[in-house]
Amino acid sequence: MTSLLEVSGVSVSFDGFRAINNLSFRIGPAELRAVIGPNGAGKTTFMDIVTGKTRADSGTVRWGEKGLSLTGLSEARIAREGVGRKFQKPTVFEDQSVETNLLMALKNRRGPFAALIWRPKPAEMERMRELAGTIGLSAHLARKAGELSHGQKQWLEIGMLLAQEPKLLLVDEPAAGMTPAEREKTTEILVEAAKTRAVVVVEHDMEFVRRLNCRVTVLHEGSVLAEGSLDHVTSNKDVIDVYLGR
């Protein structure tokens, strides 16, 4: 199987502390993957490397069929290549309306000049409304994003991610601060999205991961400790020792 993203032998140190240690990871074009690991395992840093926020000290990050190297490209360029990212703490444009947040994320040309002359096309408005429906914010389009509840902001960010139409979604703890009902809905959205693209979900909540019903990668001290089905990894002795602590 060809892979969409292939991370090999990547290491990163912060002031001598190895946050990522010879990490290798790959994911196919339409696959859902959960990444779990204790606090400080390097999950967020892994996403930082793929999205260009943090530069790898060594190793390669290859993207797509042509094997484009992502190390060294700017964050914006990587995003335009089709990598979308949701942050651990919900980050939306709080001073702007839900509608504007979604329209800004919609896939189209990103240059300043294109933005100057941009006018919403009916198809784009339609798509924006459809997304707002998916994330349950249809009734809140005119509200400022800053007024939304924590869970609604999480959803808005997921909606913006979908609007970008990325080939790969990196989702950092999407269910944090959500009610059980909201979590269920989030699961549905992610599972649905993974039918047509690659989705990597970082999550602490085991129940949530179980419901995703997908392959699981366990990170520990910056490298992969185990990989496989949830049952497989949770019965792995190393995983039990370092992560579940039982």
Place this chain on the structure above:
Amino acid sequence: MTGSFLSRNPSVPVMLGAILALVFAVTVFSEAMGGGLSTSFVKTLGMTLCLALAALAMDLVWGYAGILSLGNIAFFGLGGYMIGMWLMAARTRDVVTANLAAQPIPPTPSEIDAAVAGQIFGVVGSDSFPLVWAFSGSLAAQLALVVLVPAALAAVFGWLAFRARVTGVYLSILTQAMTLALALWLFQNDSGLRGNNGLSGLQNIPGAEGVPQAEVALWFLWGSAAALALGYLLSAWLVSGKFGAVLRGIRDNESRVRFLGYPVEGYKLAIFTLSAAITGVAGALYYPQAGIVNPAEMMPIASIYLAVWVAIGGRGRLYGAVIGAVAVSLVSSFFTSGRLPDLDLGPVRLVWVDWWLVMLGAGFVAVTLLAPKGLGGLVDLWSRRRGADRHGADLGPDAGALREQEAEA
């Protein structure tokens, strides 16, 4: 971001109407029309409109993109210098030619050139035109330079600074350093721009010798009003579309904008350069009314003034910048005009000209602490809009992000 231009910018008709009403009233009551408004007051109003335009441009970079530029005053001064070069060269040439024509032998063109250069540069001990005056003979060229020189400086400086991802306080310090360097260079006699003398006699418009200053003052008032109106329309168009949405995104949360795929540097560069060009135009209209432009205009205090106007008016709303600049500079010219009698308070003497700056400083601190929405926030009171309660959280993680109290409802 969606909807018609007017529905996105309800302040536009109000602002244009106010400008029109002001110009109409001042014209009718001006000295030139036989009214009671003095020419110097008409000039003060015209200059105030230019300052409002400069504040508007400042709001574009600071209020919308979160770049606290302390370099905008340099662009303002450069605009003045660019138009001043033509005004001074052309006017001096007219005078010199008239003088020499009285001589028995008609002067050669090179004699006229030398005499003009001697007149202009005598004060700095030079008698020939420096290279930077190469285009001073052409009004069209100098008008183009009014826009091009500030824009080019902003583009080069911005490209270096934004690419290196300098932000926040460091960026402000860097822009202030640029302004100071420019001012210090201009102070030197061999800068070619008459050192600390600056360019003077700019109120005399070549070819309009017979026109009384009262009338010239009206022309400039109209010109300044038109520039402000056009600047307001342009700014409203810029910030109310997707371009503006991206700018505000950059102000509040720059990295989120990057992860959406937007080339942040390009946007910053575009708005910084455009702001510089607009500021250049404002300066070019201001200094002929002031009559003189010199490097002292670009000292650090002036950079702070621009920021103070925008802050007092309310950052991140266009009408706020205009209101702030107009209110503060009119009050300022009232206090510093010397018309107010000094107060004798026993041990201290309250000299308004000196104390005004202290009052302005106190006003700035008060607005920042007590009413961060500034004067523009009064509009929210009147339209009964209330911001969401964010429990003290800013609107984004960046240094330039709006604070909770600054946000428009």
